[in-house]
Amino acid sequence: MQTSKPLEKFSLLAHQGQAEDEVWMTLALEQAKLAAQTGEVPVGAALVIDGEVFAQAHNAPVMLNDPCAHAEIQAIRQACNAAGSYRLGTQATLYVTLQPCLMCIGAILHARIGRVVVGCAQSRYNGDLKQSLQLFEQAQAWHPCVFETGCMAQQSEELLAGFFKARRKQREQTIADLANLLHLPNANKQTIEELAQLGFNTPQDFLQVGLEQTSQLLAQRSNALKASQHTQQAAILASLCDYFNGEPVRSWKQYL
DSSP: OOOOOOOSSEEEEEOOOOHHHHHHHHHHHHHHHHHHHTTSOOOEEEEEETTEEEEEEEOOHHHHTOTTOOHHHHHHHHHHHHHTSSOOOTTEEEEEEEOOOHHHHHHHHHTTOSEEEEEEOSOTTSOOHHHHHHHHHTOSSOOOEEEEEOTTHHHHHHHHHHHHHHHHHHHHHHHHTOSSGGGSTTOOHHHHHHHHHTTOOSHHHHHHHOHHHHHHHHHHHHHHHHHTTOHHHHHHHHHHHHHHTTOOOOOGGGGO
């Protein structure tokens, strides 16, 4: 069994409970709550330089139709405009309620931010931060950055959990009201056959298994179909994964 290599360029530390960090993380949490109110996944960020707040932002990809509009990217853009430079420097600290994805880590490093304080470091809502950072360790271009995890983690986790629980509850009622499976978004007769092979013949079957587990089963089948070049049904099942997770569903062609 292979073990992950230690990080050399980036420090990954547990947050030590500094009171001043909780002040700034509270701003990020307030932004996350605003995101939830607009139907966005509740992630918020605040960017502080030398004790001054340069930016506060939240997730907005749905509202802006922009897959890059994560809280971190939004905050970095605002701060760079305020600072008049795309390099914010080592004195900049980014506070974010959920660990950054690969895209956002890239933006953080391009902006040469010196420190990132994270709420939820690793959860089912995102991957392993150490593994993500190891991908950047392989390149020579990046300046060092310190990541500290676990600042007000419980509040961040509870906000995410509550949001997705409410989403799934709403979607459960929608599914319970379906007349038949052909009323599922993007579904066609072949989709119904695929679902039957997985043991789903009625809307109640999804509810009995649970929407989260249903989504995982559909994702596995979608990957298998994609590997065997059955791209349309793979895309339709991928769209249904969003549906069962309570996310907005697009045309199946956008999942190709």
